[in-house]
Amino acid sequence: MKPFEKLKILDLTRVLAGPYASMMLADFGADVIKIETPDVGDDSRGFGPFVGKESAYFMSLNRGKRSMTLNLKLPAAQELFRDLVKKSDVVLENYRPGTMEKFGLGYEELCKINPRLIYAACSGFGHSGPYMEKAAYDVIVQGMGGIMSITGQEGSEPTRVGASVGDITAGLFTVIGLVTALYTRTISGRGQKVDVAMLDCQVAILENAISRYLVTGNVPGPIGNRHSSITPFEAFQAKDGYIIIAVGNDRLWAKFCNLVKREDLIGDERFVNNAQRTKNQKQLKAVLDGIFPGKTVDGWIEALEAEGIPCGPINTVDRIMEDPQIKARDMILEIEHPVAGKLKMPGLPIKLSETPGAVLHPAPLLGQHTDEILKEMLGLSPEQIAEMRTKKVL
């Protein structure tokens, strides 16, 4: 049994935030029907890098889904969509607010024809407020939402997070809202609308930056790799790369000083407790910068772990692929794609003991399942489907 195996999801999302959300639903067994514009499809089918003509970007985000084409600008396609909605559990979309209403397919319309429908919308700024209709991209919400203002080396310019956390966290919050609405439906019998904005999600993950500002009045800026209140708790340059250490208390600090044969530092007034070490972080870093180049990253990890001092390397992507823990947790999967061949991608980070998820199919080709879906869900004949295709509905 898969958690969502009887659920039908009509997935109108494109590019990243929405497809990331529907990927998680597909991984847990939902029948995700990706509805794409004829001829072109999801924009991300055109994003490199490519394997042959297939986008690796698209394939890694759309595994396990089926694809059908539908030109929602045409009334006949809108009618077909409404027929599909009657037999589905979820509509998921990441259009700019107002677009679905223009098609006559807004939540208010759709919930009338299927009161059990869950309608999840993931947009840049949400379905209310003065910025509602503005376009958003990951880098824009990372900027507006504050995370860039606290990321970067000390004194440097604000820095974008290298992964698209503007999109991905919005995808995660959307899944939480959607599954919460599914759970609620088992009690109430009714669906509802889930409205998630990328900008809101950025504010929600700012963590203690907001309370630090409100309590102290100081506007937080980038502080590099260190911790705002624990020291040493940052990255250092070892002989062949970076090593991160997390010395959370005075006991670990003493162990560290003994390990590196600098017992003199334990009694050093500047570093005698965490408050002093944090106050004199720059001086301490200068001392430690002289110590860490003495061993390789692996050498440090072995030595530090023997003393129970939390530490780790800064892995680049090539090292991640070979990491024994990441392998043991099945966090890199290999999927066979009918056109692109074998393809590696990230695995499922949620491990369920009784109803585990899995990737059952590779990403679909554009419109690969149009005919089978229309036959299976709406009982259309090959002739009816052919006629629609002629009329550019599909």
Add this chain to the structure above:
Amino acid sequence: MKPFEKLKILDLTRVLAGPYASMMLADFGADVIKIETPDVGDDSRGFGPFVGKESAYFMSLNRGKRSMTLNLKLPAAQELFRDLVKKSDVVLENYRPGTMEKFGLGYEELCKINPRLIYAACSGFGHSGPYMEKAAYDVIVQGMGGIMSITGQEGSEPTRVGASVGDITAGLFTVIGLVTALYTRTISGRGQKVDVAMLDCQVAILENAISRYLVTGNVPGPIGNRHSSITPFEAFQAKDGYIIIAVGNDRLWAKFCNLVKREDLIGDERFVNNAQRTKNQKQLKAVLDGIFPGKTVDGWIEALEAEGIPCGPINTVDRIMEDPQIKARDMILEIEHPVAGKLKMPGLPIKLSETPGAVLHPAPLLGQHTDEILKEMLGLSPEQIAEMRTKKVL
């Protein structure tokens, strides 16, 4: 009605990842019973900044929960916990793997006394694999999971994301797993174990970095604020701060050139299409760096938006608090705390139309609800509770 209003969650989590997860459950109406060690409680009660003696950090993550104390090292407390488990839906914990087993409270034990129990564990490296028993902190999994290796200015050292995305994304994936298990229970009638590792979650959010590496063989590094394949799509220094622009296609590029009265750039061979602009990004940046200081951030936003060019400021935390969209979406809440007074914190980024979440109570004082919970759930008398307190069980 609230989505989770009849659910009882026994919440053993501390600090960030776990409390962030249980906060979301409390926001949607679950009865989250935070079980803390007597006298000390959640370590984060000691994290600054403070309002009076109360930690703003703790208060912003533990709103809407109840607190009871329990010294799980004592057999009498373990027995009490098992009695609570019989009457609960969820146990949520973020101990190092093996700790709950040492208390005799591992999943294998607990599911015997309550087969409907959902047991969600959020740990650094997960409940399997060679690193299972290692300690993890946010900065360590950010380093090991690769996000630091792709964050930072071009050519600079790897950079930690300024918000604790190692913890927070693990909290989000844990909620998804937990609510998925709750939904599954409505069909199967049985609970299960949810195992989420912070490191796995970092791999899961690396997005296209993995496919870029696998297809091209190039190890991705930090590229600052720009986009790897769209240009110009980055931050520039305006007169009074940074402005981000996202010029996604040639049509927008022409509009931009007209706006800044540099029609000559449209036909410039180096910048004639997106591929050329991306190839010559450094040269283009040098040109644009000469243009953006000419207006203020607000001036640019007005001018760019009039042309339909996606853009936005880089907001610092103080500006976020005043942003009209963030206000309109209720993304900054004010909560009244009995000791600390009025306190602002981030709101709920998931807007449900029929069963919206809300913050109903401020964060609890340590052990504030011990007596009421023991009376209400287990029917203990004041005398029995007093005796347990004398024996240091509570």
